[in-house]
Amino acid sequence: MAVANGVLVRASTKEPLFSFGVIADVQYADIPDGRSFLGAPRYYRHSISVLQRAVRRWNEQGNIKFLINFGDIIDGHCPKDKSLWAVHKVLDEFDKFDGPTYHMIGNHCLYNLPRRKLVSLLKMPTDSDRAYYDFLPFPEFRIVVLDAYDFSCLGWPDDHSVTAAAMKLLGERNPNTDKNSSDGLVGVDRRFVKFNGGVGSEQLSWLNDVLQDASTHQQTVIICSHLPMDPGSTSPAALMWNYDEVMAIVHQYNCVKACFAGHDHKGGHSVDSHSVHHRILEAALECPPGTSSFGHVEVYPDRLLLAAAAPASCPGDGLISSSVSVVRRSSVGSSADGVGVEILLVLLVKCSRTGIVSSHTKISLRRFITKGPPD
Ligand SMILES: Nc1ccn([C@@H]2O[C@H](COP(=O)(O)OP(=O)(O)OC[C@H](O)CO)[C@@H](O)[C@H]2O)c(=O)n1
Numbered sequence: 001m002a003v004a005n006g007v008l009v010r011a012s013t014k015e016p017l018f019s020f021g022v023i024a025d026v027q028y029a030d031i032p033d034g035r036s037f038l039g040a041p042r043y044y045r046h047s048i049s050v051l052q053r054a055v056r057r058w059n060e061q062g063n064i065k066f067l068i069n070f071g072d073i074i075d076g077h078c079p080k081d082k083s084l085w086a087v088h089k090v091l092d093e094f095d096k097f098d099g100p101t102y103h104m105i106g107n108h109c110l111y112n113l114p115r116r117k118l119v120s121l122l123k124m125p126t127d128s129d130r131a132y133y134d135f136l137p138f139p140e141f142r143i144v145v146l147d148a149y150d151f152s153c154l155g156w157p158d159d160h161s162v163t164a165a166a167m168k169l170l171g172e173r174n175p176n177t178d179k180n181s182s183d184g185l186v187g188v189d190r191r192f193v194k195f196n197g198g199v200g201s202e203q204l205s206w207l208n209d210v211l212q213d214a215s216t217h218q219q220t221v222i223i224c225s226h227l228p229m230d231p232g233s234t235s236p237a238a239l240m241w242n243y244d245e246v247m248a249i250v251h252q253y254n255c256v257k258a259c260f261a262g263h264d265h266k267g268g269h270s271v272d273s274h275s276v277h278h279r280i281l282e283a284a285l286e287c288p289p290g291t292s293s294f295g296h297v298e299v300y301p302d303r304l305l306l307a308a309a310a311p312a313s314c315p316g317d318g319l320i321s322s323s324v325s326v327v328r329r330s331s332v333g334s335s336a337d338g339v340g341v342e343i344l345l346v347l348l349v350k351c352s353r354t355g356i357v358s359s360h361t362k363i364s365l366r367r368f369i370t371k372g373p374p375d
Contacts, residue, residue, distance in 0.1 A: 014300065016063075016298035016299050016300050016305070017138050017141070017299050017300060017301060018063075018065045018137055018138045018141075018299050019061075019063055019064050019065060019296050019297060019298045019299065020064060020065055020066050020067060020068060020137065020296060020297055020299075021054065021058045021064045021066075021067040021068070021097070021294065021295070021296045022067070022068050022070065022260065022281055022294065022295050022296065022297060022306075023050075023051060023054050023067070023068075023069055023070065023281070023284055023293075023294040024069075024070035024071070024072070024261075024262030024263075024281035024282070024283055024284065024293075025070065025071070025072045025106070025108075025262045025263065025265055025281075025283035025284055025285050025286075026047045026048065026050070026051050026069070026072065026073055026074075026090055026284045026285060027042070027044065027047055027072045027073075027074060027075040027108055027283070027284070027285040028044060028045075028047050028048045028051075028073070028074050028075065028078075028086055028089065028090050028285075029044040029045075029074060029075040029077050029078035029079075029086060030044070030045060030078070030082065030086065031044050031045070031075075031077055031078070031079075032044070032045075033045070033046075034077065036265070037180075040265065040286055041286065041288070042075075042285050042286060043285065043286070043287065043288065043289060044075055044077065044285070046287065046288075046289045047284045047285045047287070048089070048090060048093060049289075050284040050287050050291075050292045050293060050294065051090065051093045051094070051284060051294075052093055052096075053292050053294075054284075054292065054294035055093055055094070055096050055097045057294070058097055058296065059096070059097060059098050061296070064097075064099065064296055065099055065137060066099050066100045066101065066102060066137060067094065067097055067099065067100070067101040067102065068101070068102050068104075068143070068145075068224055068260070069094065069101055069102070069103045069104070070104060070106070070224065070226055070260065070261065070262030070263075070281055071103070071104045071105055071106025071108075071109060071148075071226035071262055071263070072106030072107065072108040072109060072226065072262065072263070072283075072285075073087060073090050073091075073103065073106070073108075073109055073122075074086040074087055074090060074108060074109065074112055075108050075111075075285070076107075076108045076111035076112065078112055080112065083112035083113055084113070084121075086112075087112070087113070087121055088121075091121070091122075102125075102135070102143070102145060102224075103122035103123075103124065104131065104145050104146070104147065104148075104224065104225070104226050105118055105119075105122075105131045105147060105148075105149055105155070105226065106148075106149075106226040106262065106263065107149065107152075107154055107195045107196070107197070107226075107263075109155075110149060110152075110154035110155035111154070114155055114156075114157075115129070115131060115149070115155035115156065116129050118131070118155075119131050130147070130203075131147035131149075131150070132144075132145060132146050132147040132150065132199075132203050132206065132207075133145050134210050136219070138299070140217070140218060140219050140220060141219060141220050141221075141222070141299060142210070142214050142219045142220070142221045142222075142255075143221075143222050143224060144207065144210055144211075144221055144222070144223045144224065145224045145225075146199055146203070146207070146223060146224065146225040146246070147199070147203060148196075148197055148198070148199065148225045148226045148227035148240050149197035149226070150162075150197070150198070150199055150200040150203050151165070151166055151197055151198040151199065151200040151241070151242070152166050152196070152197025152198065152241075153166045153167055153170065153179070153194050153197075154194070154195075154197065162200070166197070167179075169192070169241070170192060170193075170194060173185075173189065173192035174192045174193060179193060179194040180193050180194045180195055181193065182236075182237045187236055188231050188236045188239060189236075190235075190236040190237040190239075191236055191237060191238070191239035191240070191241055191243075192241065193237060196227060196237075196238070196239065196240065196241055197227065197240070197241060198240055198241035198242040198245075199240070199242060199245070199246050204245060204246070204249060207246065207249055207250075208249050208252075211249065211250065211252070211253045211255055211256065212253070214253070214255045215253045215254065215255045218255075219255060220255060220257055221253075221255045221256045221257065222256075222257065222258050222259075222260065222297075222304070223250070223256055223258070223259040223260070224259075224260050224261070225240065225259065225260075225261045226261060226262050226263050227239065227240035227243075227261060227263050228240065228243070228259075228261040228263060228264055228268070228278065228280050229243040229246055229247055229259055229261065229278065230243070230247070230259070230270050230272045230276075230278035231243075231270075232268075232270030232271075232272065232278070233261075233264075233268040233269055233270035233278035233279070233280050234261075234263075234264040234268050234278075234280050235264055235266075238263050238264035238280075247272070247276075250274075250276065251273075251274045251276075256276055257276065257277065257304065258276065258277040258278075258279065258304055259276060259277070259278045259279075260278075260279050260280075260281065260297075261278070261279075261280050261281070262280065262281050262283065263280070264280050265282065265283035265285065265286045266282065266286075267279075267280050267281060267282035267283075267293075268280040277304075279306060281293070281295075295307055
């Protein structure tokens, strides 16, 4: 044990069972830099460089089994006659990874293309138009990918019953004329905006069946969703509409150890009342040129570790490598089935010789952004 930056550091001794790469909110568009509605800088062209750097790093690492892309593959500002081209351009980068990528739908995907088209373009492993699925990357480990816009005003035809029902809900819960505005809404009610959505009743029932089956087979489950599902992990305006219904199902079982999401670009982390970890991944779109936001999750029999890739330019000198876990006291410890979860809140990559400890990495111990080598 050692202490670095006030955080306990513990050397990990065993190899992970498997690892997978994670990236969120690439939101690529071939347009000049801009800002979010609330003024955060957005680097629409640079975001694809973040992905390129990530894929290079994952391939170099050699032990990343698959990738999970947390949605918003392209941005709503992408000129609509270039939407298809832009999706293909980003998919071409994911295709350079030596393994499969699992995608999910985000609101910005649906500003560009209808959901049916996205399910096919993103090659979702479903035998229907569904955008939710699960898979077993390793015996006793199951990944569940939710469709957080199954019940939403986005992506369904205007005259579809889901569109009408979702508009009705927003009408009841959000008095603003502009349903993207959460002005006047308080606390978690701020989630009732048009750029969010929810999990529909069929999907809820499917999720219940999946978790029941996972419990029967003593599998550990990781849930992935574009939208965050715990108020402690995110701004309320980014929460899934019916996060409470989804989590009520999750909490009936003991198999779900972590939920990962995107959408809230600043990132976040919480541990909920049932010791499930919620980690919101920082957006690739909001990385200033030369910086990155991506990582990989190492899965061990008794824990998960979210790690940032180390800059290739500084192997070994003063860095806290991915073989070291930085553990805050958020570790779940052993649960009844002997499986605990440790979430790496930050892997602060220090590179004293090359001076790569940037102001970026110092801003927040919760970010897993690392400053990489120049493009
Ligand atoms: N008060 C607001 C906020 C947003 N909009 C418009 O809604 C669309 C989506 O917003 P955007 O910030 O681009 O959504 P992201 O998915 O990138 O990020 C999610 C948030 O960070 C969650 O908190 C867009 O057209 C905005 O202009 C709005 O009109 N009014």
